[in-house]
Amino acid sequence: MSSTFFGLELSRRALSSQQAALNITGHNIANANTQGYSRQIANLTATTPYSIPSAGRNLSLGSGVTLDTVTRARDAFVDHQLRGETSKQQYWTAKQDSLTKIEDIINEPSDNSLSNDMNQFWVAWSDLSKGPENAGARSVVKERALTLIDSFHAISTQISDRQKDLNSQVKVQISQINVYANQIKDINGQIKQAEVSGDNPNDLRDSRDKLVDELSKIVSVRVTETPDSNFTDRQVNLYKVDIGDPPQTLVNDGVASQLQGVPSSPGIGGNEITKVQWVVDNSYPVSGLGPELGQNMGTLQANIETRDDYLTSLQGKYDTLAKGIVEAVNKLHQGGITGNGDSGISFFDSAKLTASAISLDSVITGNINNIVTGDGNSGDGGIATAISSLSTGWSSLSVTSQADNKLIYGSSLGDYYGATVAKLGVDTQQANRMKAGEDVLLTNVMNQRESNSGVSLDEEMTNLIKFQKSYSAAARMVTMMDDMLSTIMNMGITR
């Protein structure tokens, strides 16, 4: 036979369990809009039954409810997928961002673009060819050349600035990774403490997952959680975060490795380039090891690729174009004679063959009459015509230079530049499309996570009512027990 107060104890357990469940529901509602929060579930279980002998056998008599565990709704597989997609999506986002900015820099097609300046430059020569004695046409040629030169300089400077900008982004990302690694390491310690004491620290886990989510934007991340063999009677895990592909350890439970930026070989125009390396520690005993970033994963890789390869090659193309213009124009220009009978004069400074350096020869800036139009006779525009026809091809050059230029620039300088711009267009378009695709994939996975871990207010309201009703019913039970006990207390009292 169970105790008289058994019913009261049962009700008390019910009251406190339902109240705890109500609090958990409240916690969910409070965090409905919290980033990285996963809804928590109150796992109520029936307590161990009370065994009573009855009619010669034992009967299990239910002893009520208790709050067994509080777990969070989280799917590790979805997390894994989400982080993978985040890395890819962020790679293409960063790439798209950079390429779009480069598109802005080159400003094609517009009336203020390098190609337009080039056209104006050739046209100015054609105009000069029809009036070589015209000082106005001469100064127009000079001014158009200066505009073209300015455009080259501006683009070159902006490409170089972009490289500097990306380099500082890389530096920021290195320190972000380090900060995340340290934070994850610290949370690992806190979680371990809780786990050792038998707790299930849901909110700490959420914070840790959120940090890993953030980390996956910069580099690809792989997380492994294995049971700690030192604890057999309770669930204590070792938490390891690897980055890159093939994965390299960033955080090994209580130890965080660090990355460092090492200033390295100069980039465009002597820009400093920061190389990413592991700081020497137990995981990375050899100095100078760099992280393996894998294929198209994370903003760090996108920035490094754009900084080291894309911008350098783009700058190289502008350098080649500037060199082509300088050499072709000079070759023709040197073949003519000025009005004063001077020959072999360069139009552009023949020693400055890059987009950042290209400039007029000092003889031309000094006196526009040194611009050669032909054979020295004031009305001969043969050389000017030859230079202006560079706009359409190489026919005015010698046969050997024609072949040389064709090999490098194709059918004309304008075509070479057109191809450069088109290449940028194709690359940007690819980045746009890949980003759009990854956006969709990421959205799908995020919806999956949200579907599993997100807080549904309707659901929480339903739970609220459910637990509230149970609580009221348990309280009713206490009242009933109270009545029952009064009945017992009043037994045998005579009035």
Next chain:
Amino acid sequence: MRITNNMLSQNLLRNLETAQGRMDQLQNQLSSGHRISRPSDDPVGIQNAMRLKSNISSVEQWKSNADAAVDYMNTTDSTLGDMTSMLQRVRELTVQGANGTLAAVDKGAIADEVDQIKEQLKMMANTQIGSKYIFSGTATDKELIPTDGSPSMANGSPVSFEVGNNLSIDISVSGQTLFGDADSGMLATLDNLSADLRSGNSAGVSNSLTKIDATVNNVITLRSGLGARTNRMTALQEQLDYTSVNLQANLSSIQDVDMATTITEFTNSQNVYKAALAVGAKIIQPSLVDFMR
């Protein structure tokens, strides 16, 4: 699938952004009139567009060169026309002067007129368009027959204007061919004629007649050559106009917006956006909270 409030609002927001992004793109296209505003819009298109723009600027320049060339040639032509009629007058005078019965005074008067015409022709040799001496070959800053009597620095090189891809046309008439050299040329012939008239050398005057005929023929030949080139230049002008229009049309078809299609698309995306807003307003508001007391 379990649907949460956050999912609803996030999906709505994303869809709104997509619809707005599409509207923004179409709005840009409509207000700029260009389908391509950056290389990634159409990488192949932009390469063609750049090539066409380069062609158009060349063709426009060739047109302007051709216009200037035609003006130049027309002026040269009218100068040559004047020369022809003056030389015709000289021929008439020569025929008159060859008449042996003419009094010395009258011959003197004829010689005076021949001298005048010679002076006039001499002036014409130094005709300028702008600052260019048109009969001095490429030495356009030098007189063909220097007024100060110094030796001529002019040459017979053609003055060429670029009016097409690798196409330069000679727009000048060689003054050296036109006037001949100092001993036997046009002016020397007139000098001799005048001297013969004054000295009463009738045989010399008659001889001059053949020379003058040859001179007139020479001028007419040069003029008709110039005329032929002017015709060619005029034909080129038309051709360049036509090419320019064609290139513009090509460029337009590559880079310009098809208004009808784009406006339709814009209206369409506007509707999508409105629908998304309307649905969003309905879907986000209510939850179970609204129905609990």
